Amino acid sequence: MSVDSIAFDRQRPTRHLLSSPSRSPALSWKTTPGKSDWQQTTYQIRLDRPDWQPTTYYVNSAASVAVTWPGADISSREIVKVKVAVRGVGEEEDVWSEEVSVEGGLFERDDWSAVPICAVGGVDLSGRVPVTLLRKEFTLGDRDKMIKRARLYVTALGVYEVEINGRKVGDEEFAPGWTSYGHRIKYQTFDVAGLLRKGENAVGAYLGDGWYRGRMGFEGGRMAIYGKDIGLIFQLEITHEDNTVTRVVSDDSWKASTGAILYSEIYDGELYDARMEKPGWSSPGYTGSGDWSAVRELPFPAAALVSPPGPPVRCTEIRAPVRGFTTPSGKTVVDFGQNLVGRLRIKPCGPAGHKITFIHTEVLEKSGEVATRPLRAAQCTDHYIMKGGGEPEVYEPKFTFHGFRYVQVDNWPADSDLLADVEARVLHTDMQRTGWFSCSNHLINRLHQNVVWGMRGNFLEIPTDCPQRDERLGWTGDIHVFSETASFLYDCSGMLQGWLQDLAFEQMDDEHYVPPLVVPDVIDPAKFPRIPQAVWQDVAIVLPWVLYTRFGDVNILYSQLASMKSWLSSGIPRDPATGLWSKTFQFGDWLDPSAPGDAPQDGCTDPMLVANAFLIHVTDLLSQISTILGDPGGAAAYATSARALRQAFNNEYVTPTGRLSSDSQTAYVLALRFNIFPTSAQVEGASRRLAEVVRKSRFRIATGFAGTPYILPTLTTTGNRQLAYRMLCERKCPSWLYPLQHDATTIWERWDGILPDGSINPAEMISFNHYALGAVAEWMHASIGGIAPAAPGWKKIWVAPVPGGEVSWAEVRFLSAYGEVYVRWEIKDARFKLEVRIPGNASAGIVFPRGARDEEVLIVEENARSELEEEEVGEDAGEAGDRDTCEKVLEVGSGVHVFDRAWKEDTDWPPTVLSHPYMPDKE
Ligand code: BGC
Numbered sequence: 001m002s003v004d005s006i007a008f009d010r011q012r013p014t015r016h017l018l019s020s021p022s023r024s025p026a027l028s029w030k031t032t033p034g035k036s037d038w039q040q041t042t043y044q045i046r047l048d049r050p051d052w053q054p055t056t057y058y059v060n061s062a063a064s065v066a067v068t069w070p071g072a073d074i075s076s077r078e079i080v081k082v083k084v085a086v087r088g089v090g091e092e093e094d095v096w097s098e099e100v101s102v103e104g105g106l107f108e109r110d111d112w113s114a115v116p117i118c119a120v121g122g123v124d125l126s127g128r129v130p131v132t133l134l135r136k137e138f139t140l141g142d143r144d145k146m147i148k149r150a151r152l153y154v155t156a157l158g159v160y161e162v163e164i165n166g167r168k169v170g171d172e173e174f175a176p177g178w179t180s181y182g183h184r185i186k187y188q189t190f191d192v193a194g195l196l197r198k199g200e201n202a203v204g205a206y207l208g209d210g211w212y213r214g215r216m217g218f219e220g221g222r223m224a225i226y227g228k229d230i231g232l233i234f235q236l237e238i239t240h241e242d243n244t245v246t247r248v249v250s251d252d253s254w255k256a257s258t259g260a261i262l263y264s265e266i267y268d269g270e271l272y273d274a275r276m277e278k279p280g281w282s283s284p285g286y287t288g289s290g291d292w293s294a295v296r297e298l299p300f301p302a303a304a305l306v307s308p309p310g311p312p313v314r315c316t317e318i319r320a321p322v323r324g325f326t327t328p329s330g331k332t333v334v335d336f337g338q339n340l341v342g343r344l345r346i347k348p349c350g351p352a353g354h355k356i357t358f359i360h361t362e363v364l365e366k367s368g369e370v371a372t373r374p375l376r377a378a379q380c381t382d383h384y385i386m387k388g389g390g391e392p393e394v395y396e397p398k399f400t401f402h403g404f405r406y407v408q409v410d411n412w413p414a415d416s417d418l419l420a421d422v423e424a425r426v427l428h429t430d431m432q433r434t435g436w437f438s439c440s441n442h443l444i445n446r447l448h449q450n451v452v453w454g455m456r457g458n459f460l461e462i463p464t465d466c467p468q469r470d471e472r473l474g475w476t477g478d479i480h481v482f483s484e485t486a487s488f489l490y491d492c493s494g495m496l497q498g499w500l501q502d503l504a505f506e507q508m509d510d511e512h513y514v515p516p517l518v519v520p521d522v523i524d525p526a527k528f529p530r531i532p533q534a535v536w537q538d539v540a541i542v543l544p545w546v547l548y549t550r551f552g553d554v555n556i557l558y559s560q561l562a563s564m565k566s567w568l569s570s571g572i573p574r575d576p577a578t579g580l581w582s583k584t585f586q587f588g589d590w591l592d593p594s595a596p597g598d599a600p601q602d603g604c605t606d607p608m609l610v611a612n613a614f615l616i617h618v619t620d621l622l623s624q625i626s627t628i629l630g631d632p633g634g635a636a637a638y639a640t641s642a643r644a645l646r647q648a649f650n651n652e653y654v655t656p657t658g659r660l661s662s663d664s665q666t667a668y669v670l671a672l673r674f675n676i677f678p679t680s681a682q683v684e685g686a687s688r689r690l691a692e693v694v695r696k697s698r699f700r701i702a703t704g705f706a707g708t709p710y711i712l713p714t715l716t717t718t719g720n721r722q723l724a725y726r727m728l729c730e731r732k733c734p735s736w737l738y739p740l741q742h743d744a745t746t747i748w749e750r751w752d753g754i755l756p757d758g759s760i761n762p763a764e765m766i767s768f769n770h771y772a773l774g775a776v777a778e779w780m781h782a783s784i785g786g787i788a789p790a791a792p793g794w795k796k797i798w799v800a801p802v803p804g805g806e807v808s809w810a811e812v813r814f815l816s817a818y819g820e821v822y823v824r825w826e827i828k829d830a831r832f833k834l835e836v837r838i839p840g841n842a843s844a845g846i847v848f849p850r851g852a853r854d855e856e857v858l859i860v861e862e863n864a865r866s867e868l869e870e871e872e873v874g875e876d877a878g879e880a881g882d883r884d885t886c887e888k889v890l891e892v893g894s895g896v897h898v899f900d901r902a903w904k905e906d907t908d909w910p911p912t913v914l915s916h917p918y919m920p921d922k923e
Contacts, residue, residue: 036895552793
C-alpha cells in the first residue's frame with residue numbers, strides 16, 4: 001500500500017514549476033492499495049511550515065481528489081512541507097506518503113520590486129521588429145557564496161527567454177504564455193541557484209513581440225493589440241545562509257540592444273542573421289560592441305500577475321525527416337512524415353552571408369509543390385543567414401511556431417547533408433498524457449493517432465482552432481466540441497481552467513455578458529463583432545462541466561458560476577414569447593459537408609434548431625450544477641426553464657411521431673442526445689428515423705461541429721451500434737477514414753480537405769490540423785474501449801464496452817485522478833474475455849455487451865473476485881453501453897477483474913444501405 005502523487009491545485013511541483021497557483025491549493029493524492037476493493041475512509045494532512053508547530057488535520061472522508069487546503073493561506077515565498085496519510089475501510093493503520101513541498105509565489109503586488117523595462121525609443125510597427133536583448137551584470141561577494149535559495153520570478157509583456165551566465169533558464173518556450181493580458185499575466189518561477197556563481201554574474205533576456213505586440217488575427221489582423229511597448233519584468237531573489245536577501249530586478253540600470261534575430265513573429269516566422277550575433281552577451285565580462293543603450297521603465301501592469309495553473313510549452317519530441325525529394329519545379333522538400341507543430345533545428349556548414357530559406361506547409365498541391373495557399377496571410381517562413389567559419393551552425397528559431405509536415409528548403413549549402421542536418425522539434429503545452437486506445441482495426445487506430453496529433457498541435461498555450469494559418473486562435477466552439485476527447489487524452493485541466501478564467505474576464509467586460517468568440521479576444525470588432533453564438537459561447541457552461549466530471553475538482557464550477565449564469569440570463573438573446581434563441585445569425589452545424597465551401601454555416605440542419613437544442617442542454621447542465629453547488633432554488637428555476645424550452649422546441653420543430661423539421665443526422669442526434677422529446681413514442685420514432693437517415697446517406701457523415709461528437713454515441717444508445725461502427729469504418733468521402741487515403745496524419749478542418757481527385761479543396765478556409773471533427777475519439781474510448789466516468793473525477797467508472805463491426809479486441813487505458821483505469825476485451829472462439837483494472841479508492845459499474853450477457857460464466861484468474869459472488873445491482877446503466885443494455889450493472893471495487901463469458905453476436909454485419917427496391921444502390 002502506498003500514497004503518492006501529491007498535487008496542489010492538480011499540479012505536481014517540479015523544478016521549473018515551483019509557485020503554487022493559489023494561496024490555498026486543493027490537494028490530491030493517489031493510493032496504490034495492496035489488495036482489491038480498497039476504499040479510503042479517513043485522511044490526514046500534516047503541514048510543516050516555518051514559524052508554526054507542525055499541524056496534522058484529520059478528516060473522516062473518502063475524498064482524495066481536490067480536497068480543501070486545511071490550514072491557513074500560504075503566504076508569498078513560504079515553503080510548506082506536506083505529508084498525507086490515508087486509512088482504508090476496516091483498517092487500523094494509517095499509511096503515510098513521502099513529504100513534498102509547496103511554495104508560495106508572489107501573491108501580492110507589493111512583492112514585486114521589479115518594473116517592466118524596454119529599449120528606449122519607439123518602434124516602427126509598420127515594418128519588421130527585431131528581438132530586443134536586455135542585459136545586466138551583478139556581483140555576488142564572499143558573503144554571498146552560501147546561497148540558501150535562489151528564485152527567479154519573471155514575466156514579460158511579450159515573450160521572453162532568459163539566460164544566466166550564458167545558460168538558458170528552464171526549458172520553457174513562449175513564456176510567459178498567452179493570456180488575456182489586460183486581466184491576467186502568468187509569471188514563471190525558477191530555481192536558479194545552480195546557475196549563479198561567486199563574483200561576477202550576468203543575466204541576459206531575449207524579448208519578442210509574441211502575441212502581445214505581434215500581428216494577430218485573420219484578414220490582415222492587427223499589430224500591438226495589447227500595447228505598443230513590450231517589456232521584461234525580472235526579479236531574482238537570492239537568499240543567503242544568513243537569511244539576508246540579494247535582489248536583482250529589472251530597472252533602469254539594465255542595457256538594451258538587438259542581435260541576430262531581425263524579426264520573430266508567430267505567423268510569419270523568423271529572420272536570423274548569424275553574423276549579427278553578440279557572442280557572450282549574457283555572460284559576465286562581455287565587452288562587445290558599444291551599441292547597448294539605456295532602457296526605459298514602463299508602468300507596472302494593472303493585470304494580476306499569476307503563477308500558471310497549468311504546464312508550460314516545451315519541446316516534447318524530436319523527429320528526423322523521413323525523406324527528401326525534388327518537386328516538379330525543381331524545389332527541394334523535406335518530408336517529416338507527420339503533420340506536426342513546432343520548428344526546425346538545423347546545423348548546416350556554409351559560407352558567411354549564405355541565406356537559407358525554409359517554407360513550412362502541411363500538404364502538397366496535387367502538382368507536387370508545397371501548398372502555401374491554405375496558410376493565407378501567414379508566411380510560415382524562416383530565413384537563416386550563415387556566419388561562416390567552417391563549423392556547423394546550430395540554429396532554431398525562437399519566438400515562432402509552424403504547423404507543417406513538409407518544408408521547402410531553398411538554397412541549402414552544397415556541402416551540408418540536408419537530411420542529416422535538420423530535425424523537427426515538436427512544441428506544445430506539456431500536459432501529462434493520460435489516455436490511450438487501440439483496437440484490432442489498424443485504420444481506426446490511425447484515426448485515433450491523428451486525433452492525438454491534432455490535440456498536440458493545437459494545445460499550445462491556449463486551445464486553438466488550427467496551428468498554421470493566420471488564425472491560431474482560441475475559438476470557443478472548437479474546444480467545446482473537443483473537450484471530452486481532450487480531457488481523456490491529456491490532463492488539460494490546468495491549461496483549460498486558466499483559459500476559462502480569461503473567458504470569464506473578457507465576458508464580464510461586455511455589456512451583455514457575451515463571451516468572446518475567441519479567447520483571448522483579438523478579433524477586430526470592426527471586422528467581426530462579438531455576436532452571441534450557440535455552441536461557441538456555450539463553452540462557458542459545457543467546459544467547466546466537462547472539467548468537473550473528468551477531473552473531479554468542484555472549484556471549477558464555483559469559479560465559473562457567474563460566467564455560466566450570465567451567459568444564460570443575459571448573453572443569449574431570447575424570443576420573449578418562447579425563451580428560445582431569437583432569430584440571429586448562427587454558425588449552426590458549422591462545416592457540415594453539405595454546406596457550400598464559402599458558407600460553412602449553411603449546412604442541412606436549421607441553425608436555430610441547433611442553437612435551441614444546445615440551449616436546452618446548457619440549461620439542464622446549469623440546473624445540475626446548481627444542485628451540486630447547494631442551490632436547490634436555482635436548480636429548480638433552471639429545470640423549469642428547461643421544461644418550457646423543451647415545450648417551445650417541440651412546438652417549433654417536432655412532430656407527434658418524432659420527426660424533426662430538419663430531417664438530418666445532426667437534428668435527430670441533438671434532440672435525442674439532449675433528451676428533448678417528451679414521449680417515448682417520439683424517441684422511438686426519432687431513433688428509427690436517425691437510423692434511416694444514416695443508411696440513406698450510405699453511411700457517409702453528414703454532421704458538422706455540432707453533431708459530430710454525438711452521432712456515434714447516439715446511434716449506440718438508441719440500439720444501432722452496428723450503424724455506428726459502419727459509419728466509423730466508411731472510407732468514401734465524407735467520412736472519418738477518408739482522409740487516411742490521402743495520407744492524413746492529423747484531423748482536417750473539412751471532411752473533404754483534399755478532394756477525391758487529389759486536389760486541395762478550393763475553399764479559402766482550409767486547414768489540415770483542426771481537432772473539432774476528431775471529437776469522435778470519445779466514442780472510441782467510451783464505447784469501443786468501454787470506459788467513461790460515472791462519477792466526477794472517475795471515482796466511479798462505467799465499464800461498458802460495445803463490440804461491433806469487425807473489431808475483435810480493444811484496449812483502453814486512462815490515468816485518472818485516482819490512478820490507472822484499464823480495460824481490455826477480446827472476442828475469440830465464441831468467448832468474450834474482459835479484463836478490468838480499477839484504481840484504489842474508486843469503483844466501477846460493469847455493463848456487459850448484449851452478446852455476452854446472461855451466459856455461462858467462467859472466472860479465469862484467482863485474484864479476480866468471483867463474479868458469482870458479486871451482486872448484480874438493479875442500477876440503470878444510463879448512458880453506458882448500447883441501448884439494449886438497460887440491464888443490471890455489476891458493481892466492483894478496485895483491483896483486477898477478469899471475466900470469460902460465452903459470446904453470441906445477434907445482429908447483422910454489415911448493415912445495408914437504405915435504397916429503393918426498384919432502384920437498388922449500386923455501391
Ligand atoms: C475557425 C473555426 C472556427 C470558425 C468559426 C474558423 O475560421 O478556424 O474553427 O470555429 O472560424 O467561425
